[in-house]
Amino acid sequence: MPKDHGIGAAPKRREDLRFLTGTGNYTDDINLAGQAYVYFLRADVAHAKINGMNMDAAAAMPGVVRIFTGADFEGVGGLPCGWQIHSKDGSPMHEPPHPVIAQGKIRYVGEIVAAIVADSLEQARDAAEAIELDLEELPAVVDMKAALADGSALVHDEVPNNRVYDWGFVEENAAATDEAIKNAAHVTTLELVNNRLVANPMEPRVAIGDYTRHNDESTLYTTSQNPHVIRLLMGAFVLGIPEHKLRVIAPDVGGGFGTKIFHYAEEAFVTFASKQINRAIKWTSSRSEAFISDAQGRDHVTKIELALDADNNFTAVRTHTLANMGAYLSTFSTSVPTYLHGTLMAGNYKTPLVYINVEAVFTNTVPVDAYRGAGRPEATYQLERVIDKAARELGVDPIELRRQNFITEFPYATPVALEYDTGDYDATMTKLEEIADLSGFAARRAESEKNGKLRGLGVNCYIEACGIAPSNVAGALGARAGLYESATVRVNATGGVVVMTGAHSHGQGHETSFPQVISEMIGIDESQVEIVHGDTGRGAMGMGTYGSRSIAVGGAAMVRATEKIINKAKKIAAHLLEASDSDIELKDGTFSVAGTDKSIAWGDVCLTAYVPHNYPLEDLEPGLEETAFYDPANFTFPSGAYACEVEVDPDTGEVSVQRFAAADDFGNIINPMIVDGQVHGGIAQGIGQALRENTVYDENGQLLSASYMDYAMPRADDVPFYEVDHSCQTPCTHNPLGVKGCGEAGAIGSPPAVVNAVIDALQSGGHDVTHIDMPVSPSRVWAAMNG
Amino acid sequence: MYNFEFEKPTTVADAVAALGGDDAQALGGGQTLIPTLKQRLNQPGKLVSLTGISEMNGVSVDGGVVTVGAATCHADVEAGAGAYPALAALAGQIGDPAVRNRGTVGGSLANNDPAACYPSAALGSGATIVTNTREIAADDYFQGMFSTALEEGEIITAVKFPIPDCASYQKFLQPASRFALTGVFVAKYGDNVRVAVTGASEEGVFRWAEAEAALSANFAPEAIDGLSVSADGMVGDIHGTPAYRAHLVGVMTKRAVAAAH
Incomplete structure (x- = not known):
């Protein structure tokens, strides 16, 4: 029988009551007394020198409080990049300044040129139209290959060839990999594009800066996945505000998908300018602004080669990737194409040699950074597409080719620096074959063909590295941050529990799943547990939520703090029961002395901790509150196998996803309903990337897909009902919950399944098509079918 | 959005009068015009809503012709044009329910977006575009992308669709x-x-x-x-x-x- 509480139960999400009834507290719901509004005048050309600005008329307009330009930020720090990469030759990456407001030069459409603060937003907009800019347009750099060519215009004058870094990984593998490819029985080569995406969270970004003169404190309300990180980056590196004078609050946040990790200029602006004018300042992004100011995702162009021996064993993988950084280095941009991507290029396979070369490139486009999966989808897509192509070239079954090369013994040290602790790739593949009913595919294909449609089946595996990350490992690789997580567990006098976690929930359901863990450990009802997150004024320093890390790292910290609580409570119980604390057992919210009928309830022990009349005060402090910081020993390695079936309309090229199945190994599961939801959402995003979404700039750096009229988000009728299974569980060996994380799997695992299925469908119709770049739009499919 | 005057007349005559000013603009369901205003890409001095004019609202069938009032929204065409099923089906496929309950036939035809649905129904049916001053054959009405035979201040009041086999x-x-x-x-x-x-x-x-x-x-x-x-x-x-x-x-x-x- 399924559990009704604790780990493994599936209670409905308690936060959904407020989300679904319009009573959430999002940043834009916050309005402060006397607040002013800022409107950002954004560049409408991609690349230009700013020769002058005339603001006289604008400054005199009704309601205008003050207009800020780059000159106001000359003494202020730029936005920092959080991960330093070194090139193959040992030189550090180029890291040009990233100003809050453009200083002398515009580098992308959407960059802030001036900030108009006024009593109302409309007044600020009116004034923005009265600003006269004297611009000298420069040639825009858009295409990465052109950007790298000698003589190309430079986004930053001090960065030759617009090359941020030229990274090789693992350099010691380079020569042996070349040799293995030269000597291979077969080499499959594939060139592909991982299309640029706009994250499109339902809630656009919002920031409110609020300086209070009486205590010289600044508060920033912002749509962030990691308010503590924003406090550290903005306080220490941009504005020079010590952390005890700066509070960052990220209340209800309506989706992040990575793009709300980063520290943005608008946050720094409202915090800085609020102090200048001694008044709160609010900014709410319009959807149009989001398209040209939220960090975008993906945008890799890759050539991958897979070498096989005569028995079809993988012998080497070699890749070369161009990674678009956009015009500036966003907070974690540099880590995405490198350590979050190259380290995953072994995939689920025992390929002995892997070598990755990544050149990161500046262009006159919106900065690019992590988007759901961040580097791991790019790795999975290349690898699983090239394996599929190899299977077709060799005339072998793509599932069997994968099986033959699976890693089967754990722990397994990959040639790209990771050590997988657990996994069972054969088990997830077998489960997939069952839930996807692969044996029924031939009949379904025949039925589709009867209706004039081509039907294809695409299968792939994925592995990801989650629970980021051991701080010492990340630091050695260039991270400028620790990657632990914190939790404070506060037990109140009457036994209720408040957990202050450094993780942040922006759709993940932490307020429901985290109490399940506490309930399991203590045996109290989940309704007795409250989760507090998103406020640097309330919880200990935390690193936030991304990379599927919340339960694996934040949950582990909560377990550690709760263990401390239980240990202390046992001592109190032992005192009250006149027994040795080693004999005290805690079950279902009751402490008892082993082998006796003596017991005391959880609530009585908690009350005693705060009313310590009969209490071992000489040995034990009163109160019941503990904090733990948890730094993981390793990454976690969720993995799985996905299958997609599509129908292609040969007349129009339209692709329709008919079936989608996902067999995942997430280790232990806290709330299976929430896990299902995470996988569903991830697959929808993956199908969106594979079939619909594309971010297109013209040669002048103008964004052509700048609204929902041209940027195609997946809709409900673009996706099928999913078959999702997570019964294959190889628990993580190094965190106390045995969990691996599930937030990104769907988005990582699904794009190659979709594209593999389209290629399979076209080949079944006699079309000699081996690859179509994403998004696999009707026009692209039709063009491929018609040569 | 810039500020503008707003009028919602109840007769065609009042609407014509209201549109007489220099920078007045007719407003149907606003599915194109309102987003344009929000982007500050258009700055009319006055908007004259046509949706309060009862004689421009509704669908009627007479003598093999479906007549649709120009201020009728797509959802009402879908519900009311059963005598011309292809027309009703077209209306039911436009946008989403919110769009279909605001957008109007007259608005669509006056705008003549090159990717809109209604122009194909009007031209494909050999419909007649009825205005406050005249009747225009569909073959003469559409004059290129976003361009029509309408004169300044002329209002579409109805569209007559002959019912095909x-x-x-x-x-x-x-x-x-x-x-x-x-x-x-x-x-x-x-x-x-x-x-x-x-x-x-x-x-x-x-x-x-x-x-x-x-x-x-x-x-x-x-x-x-x-x-x-x-x-x-x-x-x-x-x-x-x-x-x-x-x-x-x-x-x-x-x-x-x-x-x-």
């Missing part, structure tokens, strides 16, 4: 906007077949004469075999090349003929 509208969706990437309206009136194409041409909605001739002789999908429209002058954008759109014209025409049976 059979008809069908087949729309291939632009994946983002779900406007027509290419849409074809085919209608058969005795021996006379009309084929109107939207979404495909840089000139906006147009009649495909070659297909009309072939279908008038033989109203069957295979009558289209071997016919094609030139890619010259077709729209090319991030969703499809001119050649793709030209190809879709043929595919959608065949499908419309098949569905019209």
Whole structure:
């Protein structure tokens, strides 16, 4: 029988009551007394020198409080990049300044040129139209290959060839990999594009800066996945505000998908300018602004080669990737194409040699950074597409080719620096074959063909590295941050529990799943547990939520703090029961002395901790509150196998996803309903990337897909009902919950399944098509079918 | 959005008078105009809403003609034009429920977006556009992308659609906007077949004469075999090349003929 509480139960999400009834507290719901509004005048050309600005008329307009330009930020720090990469030759990456407001030069459409603060937003907009800019347009750099060519215009004058870094990984593998490819029985080569995406969270970004003169404190309300990180980056590196004078609050946040990790200029602006004018300042992004100011995702162009021996064993993988950084280095941009991507290029396979070369490139486009999966989808897509192509070239079954090369013994040290602790790739593949009913595919294909449609089946595996990350490992690789997580567990006098976690929930359901863990450990009802997150004024320093890390790292910290609580409570119980604390057992919210009928309830022990009349005060402090910081020993390695079936309309090229199945190994599961939801959402995003979404700039750096009229988000009728299974569980060996994380799997695992299925469908119709770049739009499919 | 005056007259005469000012603009359901105002891409001094004029609202059927008041929203056309099923179906496929309950026939035809659905129904049916001053044949009304025969201040009050023997509208969706990437309206009136194409041409909605001739002789999908429209002058954008759109014209025409049976 399924559990009704604790780990493994599936209670409905308690936060959904407020989300679904319009009573959430999002940043834009916050309005402060006397607040002013800022409107950002954004560049409408991609690349230009700013020769002058005339603001006289604008400054005199009704309601205008003050207009800020780059000159106001000359003494202020730029936005920092959080991960330093070194090139193959040992030189550090180029890291040009990233100003809050453009200083002398515009580098992308959407960059802030001036900030108009006024009593109302409309007044600020009116004034923005009265600003006269004297611009000298420069040639825009858009295409990465052109950007790298000698003589190309430079986004930053001090960065030759617009090359941020030229990274090789693992350099010691380079020569042996070349040799293995030269000597291979077969080499499959594939060139592909991982299309640029706009994250499109339902809630656009919002920031409110609020300086209070009486205590010289600044508060920033912002749509962030990691308010503590924003406090550290903005306080220490941009504005020079010590952390005890700066509070960052990220209340209800309506989706992040990575793009709300980063520290943005608008946050720094409202915090800085609020102090200048001694008044709160609010900014709410319009959807149009989001398209040209939220960090975008993906945008890799890759050539991958897979070498096989005569028995079809993988012998080497070699890749070369161009990674678009956009015009500036966003907070974690540099880590995405490198350590979050190259380290995953072994995939689920025992390929002995892997070598990755990544050149990161500046262009006159919106900065690019992590988007759901961040580097791991790019790795999975290349690898699983090239394996599929190899299977077709060799005339072998793509599932069997994968099986033959699976890693089967754990722990397994990959040639790209990771050590997988657990996994069972054969088990997830077998489960997939069952839930996807692969044996029924031939009949379904025949039925589709009867209706004039081509039907294809695409299968792939994925592995990801989650629970980021051991701080010492990340630091050695260039991270400028620790990657632990914190939790404070506060037990109140009457036994209720408040957990202050450094993780942040922006759709993940932490307020429901985290109490399940506490309930399991203590045996109290989940309704007795409250989760507090998103406020640097309330919880200990935390690193936030991304990379599927919340339960694996934040949950582990909560377990550690709760263990401390239980240990202390046992001592109190032992005192009250006149027994040795080693004999005290805690079950279902009751402490008892082993082998006796003596017991005391959880609530009585908690009350005693705060009313310590009969209490071992000489040995034990009163109160019941503990904090733990948890730094993981390793990454976690969720993995799985996905299958997609599509129908292609040969007349129009339209692709329709008919079936989608996902067999995942997430280790232990806290709330299976929430896990299902995470996988569903991830697959929808993956199908969106594979079939619909594309971010297109013209040669002048103008964004052509700048609204929902041209940027195609997946809709409900673009996706099928999913078959999702997570019964294959190889628990993580190094965190106390045995969990691996599930937030990104769907988005990582699904794009190659979709594209593999389209290629399979076209080949079944006699079309000699081996690859179509994403998004696999009707026009692209039709063009491929018609040569 | 800039500030503007707002009037909501209840008669056509009052609306015409209200539109007499220099920078007054008529407002139907606002599905194009309001987003444009929000982007500050348009600055009318006055908006004159036409949706409060009862004589411009509703669907009636008389003598083989469906007459749709110009201020009738798409949802009401879908519900009320049962005598012309292809027209009702077209209305039911526009946008989403919110759009269909605000957007109007008159607004769509006055705007003449090259990817809108209604222009193909009007042209494909040989409809008559009724204004406050005259009646205009659909063949004379559409004059290129966003361009029509309407004079300054002239208001569409109704559209008369002759009911065909059979008809069908087949729309291939632009994946983002779900406007027509290419849409074809085919209608058969005795021996006379009309084929109107939207979404495909840089000139906006147009009649495909070659297909009309072939279908008038033989109203069957295979009558289209071997016919094609030139890619010259077709729209090319991030969703499809001119050649793709030209190809879709043929595919959608065949499908419309098949569905019209």
